Amino acid sequence: MKFRVEVIRINDDGAEQRCDVMELERHELAMETLGLSLMDGKTILHGVQDFVASQQMVEDLKARRICLSCGQRYHSKATGTHTLKTVFGPVCVPNPRWERCSCQTSGAKTFRPAAWLHGRTSPELLYLETKWGSLIPFERVAELLKEVLPVGESTNHETVREHLQAIAARIETELGEERPANDFECQEELAEQPLPDGPMTVGIDGGYVRAAHKQGCFEVIAGRSVVAFRRAEEDPVPPPKCFGFVQTFDPKPRRRLWELMKSQGMQENQQVVFMSDGGEDVRRVQQYLHPNSEHVIDWFHITMRLTVLQQQTKSLQAERAPDGAAVSKQVESVKHLLWPGNVEEALDRVRNLRMDLDLIRKHSAPAEKLAGGVAEFGTYIGNNRESIPNFGERYRQGETISTAFVESTINQVVSRRFVKKMQMHWTLRGAHLLLQTRTKVLNNELEELFRRWYPLFRVQARAA
Numbered sequence: 001m002k003f004r005v006e007v008i009r010i011n012d013d014g015a016e017q018r019c020d021v022m023e024l025e026r027h028e029l030a031m032e033t034l035g036l037s038l039m040d041g042k043t044i045l046h047g048v049q050d051f052v053a054s055q056q057m058v059e060d061l062k063a064r065r066i067c068l069s070c071g072q073r074y075h076s077k078a079t080g081t082h083t084l085k086t087v088f089g090p091v092c093v094p095n096p097r098w099e100r101c102s103c104q105t106s107g108a109k110t111f112r113p114a115a116w117l118h119g120r121t122s123p124e125l126l127y128l129e130t131k132w133g134s135l136i137p138f139e140r141v142a143e144l145l146k147e148v149l150p151v152g153e154s155t156n157h158e159t160v161r162e163h164l165q166a167i168a169a170r171i172e173t174e175l176g177e178e179r180p181a182n183d184f185e186c187q188e189e190l191a192e193q194p195l196p197d198g199p200m201t202v203g204i205d206g207g208y209v210r211a212a213h214k215q216g217c218f219e220v221i222a223g224r225s226v227v228a229f230r231r232a233e234e235d236p237v238p239p240p241k242c243f244g245f246v247q248t249f250d251p252k253p254r255r256r257l258w259e260l261m262k263s264q265g266m267q268e269n270q271q272v273v274f275m276s277d278g279g280e281d282v283r284r285v286q287q288y289l290h291p292n293s294e295h296v297i298d299w300f301h302i303t304m305r306l307t308v309l310q311q312q313t314k315s316l317q318a319e320r321a322p323d324g325a326a327v328s329k330q331v332e333s334v335k336h337l338l339w340p341g342n343v344e345e346a347l348d349r350v351r352n353l354r355m356d357l358d359l360i361r362k363h364s365a366p367a368e369k370l371a372g373g374v375a376e377f378g379t380y381i382g383n384n385r386e387s388i389p390n391f392g393e394r395y396r397q398g399e400t401i402s403t404a405f406v407e408s409t410i411n412q413v414v415s416r417r418f419v420k421k422m423q424m425h426w427t428l429r430g431a432h433l434l435l436q437t438r439t440k441v442l443n444n445e446l447e448e449l450f451r452r453w454y455p456l457f458r459v460q461a462r463a464a
């Protein structure tokens with residue numbers, strides 16, 4: 001049995017133009033020969049693409065051939081072609097150069113009528129490369145595209161990376177200037193603004209990425225911005241959005257976060273609460289990102305550290321029951337002091353605990369270990385004393401006290417793509433640019449971005 005696949009172009013006047021795309025023969029029928037193979041599909045798609053694209057160009061050039069001012073035909077200066085990589089393979093289309101019409105006296109002497117034709121890759125292929133390159137390694141993207149689509153052989157991890165970075169660089173160019181560190185309007189102006197929506201919480205965390213050229217590791221910051229509620233109840237609450245950047249590379253982190261929060265409806269007088277695990281690195285980031293914000297340490301991280309200490313008291317209890325029980329009780333009381341934000345009392349309690357442990361640590365390995373843990377905890381609380389609120393009060397008012405979601409953000413934004421694959425080494429720029437497209441993908445914003453750049457890109461998808 002034979003099949004012939006043909007594309008027919010039908011003009012407005014009904015005239016037809018045909019093009020054979022492929023013939024296929026089927027002999028023995030089996031599971032694997034029923035219908036089209038992937039290879040058949042790729043051949044058909046590439047054949048149809050080639051014909052449709054060249055016919056579109058021919059038609060467009062025909063329509064442009066007549067000078068709109070005087071009705072004369074433009075004279076050809078040079079024929080030429082342009083090769084464009086598309087999701088259905090490379091297409092080579094005519095791209096001539098014509099002479100300026102004799103009725104014109106100014107401007108260039110020759111011009112290309114297809115002036116809109118620029119770049120070597122179609123937006124849809126750029127989109128696919130960027131989307132998947134943001135999620136999985138570049139080599140995998142190239143392999144996958146080549147396996148399922150008739151993309152050209154020249155597609156490889158280098159081209160995927162280049163294309164993704166070009167998209168990211170364009171996103172960066174559009175970001176605008178960095179905002180000054182203290183740029184909030186004066187208080188009176190702020191007071192005149194309508195009440196903002198519910199507090200915005202920005203959970204922030206740091207992660208490490210292995211640097212190229214044996215330069216050790218560098219830090220990336222990732223976070224997620226969440227709007228608790230809308231002042232007007234009928235307004236939908238915007239979805240959370242994540243962001244990421246390489247601190248030592250990014251020239252405009254404040255603008256980045258600012259734009260993100262604005263896209264979620266932030267006003268100038270918005271109350272912004274930063275939350276983190278209280279680690280040294282991220283504490284500084286909060287201050288420079290949004291100076292007039294409140295910084296809250298994540299309750300979850302406090303309890304987690306206390307739980308670890310509590311577990312260590314168990315071996316002390318096993319060794320010397322009364323001492324162990326007393327220490328365990330003290331550790332528990334530190335938690336009860338921190339919940340309502342009694343930092344100074346909690347620190348007193350920690351100091352007492354250390355003194356108690358000092359008395360026995362010389363003769364007890366568990367006490368020795370515990371003393372170290374308690375000292376570390378004391379330093380941690382001391383460093384973060386400004387960021388420990390009355391958690392109980394916040395909790396009763398329905399405010400966020402924990403950002404367990406931040407942990408998942410750093411994993412989502414950073415780890416899977418950067419860290420897990422330990423043999424990958426990143427440059428600051430490469431990591432930073434990837435974070436930009438990656439967060440666009442995770443925030444579900446990449447398609448809309450492409451539509452802004454290419455207004456007819458996937459218009460059906462928007463209509464649906």
Ligand SMILES: [Zn+2]
Pocket residue numbers: 067068069070071072101102103104
């Ligand atoms: Zn003319």
